[in-house]
Amino acid sequence: MASYAMEDFVGNGVLKGQLPKLLEEGWDDVPTLKDALEIRSYLHDRALMQYADIFEASGKSLPELLNLSTGDLSSQFGMKRGHMARFKDRTSACSDPMPKSDTLTARNNSSIPSRNNSIYKSYTSIKSTKMQSVRSSLSRTGANKSLEQSLADFKIKDGYTFKGIVAAGPAVPRVCGCIQAPPVNEKVAPYSAIENISIQKLTPEYKIGMERLVKTKTPPMKALELWRESPAVLLCIRRPGCIMCRAEAHQLYAKKPIFDALGIQLFAVLHEYIESEVKDFWPRYWGGVVVYDQGMEFFKALGGGKLLKDKFLSGFLLNPRAIANYKRARTLGVEQNFKGEGEIKGGLFIVGRGRSGIAYQFIERNFGDWAPLAEVIEICTQLQDQQRDQSETIKTSQE
Numbered sequence: 098m099a100s101y102a103m104e105d106f107v108g109n110g111v112l113k114g115q116l117p118k119l120l121e122e123g124w125d126d127v128p129t130l131k132d133a134l135e136i137r138s139y140l141h142d143r144a145l146m147q148y149a150d151i152f153e154a155s156g157k158s159l160p161e162l163l164n165l166s167t168g169d170l171s172s173q174f175g176m177k178r179g180h181m182a183r184f185k186d187r188t189s190a191c192s193d194p195m196p197k198s199d200t201l202t203a204r205n206n207s208s209i210p211s212r213n214n215s216i217y218k219s220y221t222s223i224k225s226t227k228m229q230s231v232r233s234s235l236s237r238t239g240a241n242k243s244l245e246q247s248l249a250d251f252k253i254k255d256g257y258t259f260k261g262i263v264a265a266g267p268a269v270p271r272v273c274g275c276i277q278a279p280p281v282n283e284k285v286a287p288y289s290a291i292e293n294i295s296i297q298k299l300t301p302e303y304k305i306g307m308e309r310l311v312k313t314k315t316p317p318m319k320a321l322e323l324w325r326e327s328p329a330v331l332l333c334i335r336r337p338g339c340i341m342c343r344a345e346a347h348q349l350y351a352k353k354p355i356f357d358a359l360g361i362q363l364f365a366v367l368h369e370y371i372e373s374e375v376k377d378f379w380p381r382y383w384g385g386v387v388v389y390d391q392g393m394e395f396f397k398a399l400g401g402g403k404l405l406k407d408k409f410l411s412g413f414l415l416n417p418r419a420i421a422n423y424k425r426a427r428t429l430g431v432e433q434n435f436k437g438e439g440e441i442k443g444g445l446f447i448v449g450r451g452r453s454g455i456a457y458q459f460i461e462r463n464f465g466d467w468a469p470l471a472e473v474i475e476i477c478t479q480l481q482d483q484q485r486d487q488s489e490t491i492k493t494s495q496e
Contacts, residue, residue: 099141101127101350101384103305106137106146110153116305125304126384128353135159142351143183144430148174163187183430264459266466269418276411281460282401288454290402291446294320294394299370300387303380320395323388324448328456328480329362330473333395333443337367337378340433341465342443344426346383352470353385360484361447361477362386368393369437377434396441399460405442412440413464422465444468447476449483456480 100106106127107113112134124130131138136159137149151174152162162170163185170176176184262285268278298315323329332349334342346365356363363385367375370389379387390396396404413419445468447457457476459468 099144099146100381101303101347102380103127103130103303105381106130106141108146108150110150112137120305126302126353128351128384129357131351136162140184143186145180145184148176148180148184151175262455262457264457264468264472265462266418267462269416269463271411271415271417276415278416278462279405279407279412281405281462284401285455285458286398286401286446288452290398291395291448291455292319292321292452294390295392296320296323296366296388296390298386299367299375299389300379302386303384321452323362323364324450326450327360327362328450328477328484329364329446329448330356330477331364331366331395331446331448332383333366333368333390333399333445334378335441335443335461335464336369336437336439337371337374337382338434338436339439340431341422341426343378343382343433344429344431345465345467346378347429347431348467348470349473350383350385352474355474356477359474359477359481361480364388366390366395368396368441371437374434374436382431393441395446396443398446399442399444399458405460405462406440407442407464408440416463418466419464422463422467426465445473447473447480449480 103116103126107116112119119125119130127141131141136152137146139159140146140149140152155162155173165173167178167181167185170181170184171178263283265281268280271278295317296319297317323331330349332346334346336342350363353363365379365383365385365387367387367389368391370391375387393404399405407413413423442461442464444461445457445459446455448454449456456479457473459466459473
């Protein structure tokens with residue numbers, strides 16, 4: 098899977114000489130820069146960045162490259178057969194299909210997020226400003242698809258069953274029903290269970306040229322400080338070396354420009370600190386801040402006060418859903434290892450600004466279950482709408 102380190106993305110091609118200008122104009126992270134770069138964006142999504150420099154040097158456009166025969170790709174660029182199939186596949190490598198049956202709705206949920214274009218307006222403003230400044234620096238830029246189409250990919254379609262503020266994957270029968278899936282708590286975790294959790298920042302948000310890892314650990318802090326000023330998405334990672342955890346982190350961070358436009362911060366939460374594992378995970382699979390929850394309190398909150406665990410045999414080898422999740426991650430070209438504790442289930446929280454509470458949580462019932470991106474973005478859009486309405490109300494009352 099392609100790395101989120103800017104140096105790896107830029108490589109030694111035509112972008113290298115333009116890097117200072119790109120940084121000056123605010124193109125300082127890979128997800129944002131990808132919006133303007135057609136060939137590298139396409140290759141990055143398919144974990145084929147080893148061909149980026151040679152493709153650029155050929156002077157061919159992406160459509161021209163896609164129309165080449167497999168023989169030409171092999172003879173001109175040395176592309177391997179397995180890589181050709183991935184290159185020719187024009188469908189999204191980070192799609193996240195979720196069956197309609199994968200539903201668990203909380204008792205306290207009473208409304209569906211509003212369907213509006215506030216995300217479109219925010220993202221369009223940010224992107225158009227940056228695009229105007231960078232076009233003069235780059236002779237060959239472009240988007241593989243329009244902004245409207247990109248956002249349409251994450252719009253909750255008609256007929257989609259909204260999961261509510263608590264969601265989890267399905268309880269798939271194992272061994273013909275002889276083994277039952279572990280139960281999950283259907284109630285949202287109380288806000289008091291997470292606000293005072295003691296955490297420690299292990300990495301900053303990645304920017305080009307910075308150290309790959311914080312050399313000196315920061316002092317412990319309360320989790321509330323993460324979302325005191327703006328809402329946050331907290332991805333609770335079961336194990337940073339896990340192929341499925343890496344794939345989920347990568348596909349979530351790929352949408353950083355959308356979350357930036359919504360004013361949403363992104364954090365990865367680990368329950369175990371192994372320095373070599375953090376170095377392998379950040380920024381290759383996750384370029385955002387990584388925090389350490391030594392007491393595993395976020396993970397306990399996902400489990401209703403206790404850790405949600407599963408055995409490798411019953412939870413993975415005998416679980417068809419987990420096997421399907423593993424195969425999905427493998428198609429993205431993710432590397433893996435088996436270091437660290439891997440039986441504690443993770444999940445995801447979306448927390449509102451200040452003490453406004455938990456807006457959404459997703460529980461990893463089966464190994465490798467992902468929170469649906471469409472739903473995560475929809476909830477974040479709703480949070481932005483609420484903040485805007487509150488600001489307008491305060492402004493009106495002061496006039």
